[in-house]
Amino acid sequence: NAGVTQTPKFQVLKTGQSMTLQCAQDMNHEYMSWYRQDPGMGLRLIHYSVGAGITDQGEVPNGYNVSRSTTEDFPLRLLSAAPSQTSVYFCASSSPGRTGASTGELFFGEGSRLTVL
């Protein structure tokens, strides 16, 4: 059971380049989300999805796009990378809870370390 798989693990971009961070989970979880983690800032929610075809913005959505065409996959797109997007990105998924799509027990991928020059 692979859990949550993120690729790539490391990436260096130049300002203005675009790229997609891939995230896949094999636990049939409805809820998926993307966070970025920066020193002194903690994890901040970028976008989340409560099921295929449904996405919503988190705390820091600007500069990022997401889509959810299948239950398994939740890619994060950077359309025009900026140095401020240098960060560690975590994808997470969760099984449904009684009051929402997430129980609060998030299963994280190992993270993707992105540097934008």
Added chain:
Amino acid sequence: RKEVEQDPGPFNVPEGATVAFNCTYSNSASQSFFWYRQDCRKEPKLLMSVYSSGNEDGRFTAQLNRASQYISLLIRDSKLSDSATYLCVVATGGGNKLTFGTGTQLKVEL
């Protein structure tokens, strides 16, 4: 004011000590509360949920005070392996928006 605030530490304690971490949250409509653990350069992992009545899991005790909007984590008989960053997490939006605190770093020493 941050939605979830924690003392960043580090807390340096000897093995066997008892240590407590505190966390405050600003949104009175928050529905669920959790403690996560994150080892250096690793992904966060759920340590325990926090229930209104308080709950215990081995050496770990979590408590919630809704009136004061305050969550705590107590670790008894600290082990070297407890060294990590402990993240306070609060859920809103029907449980779908989870907000993380910046974390409290614990270092357990011989």
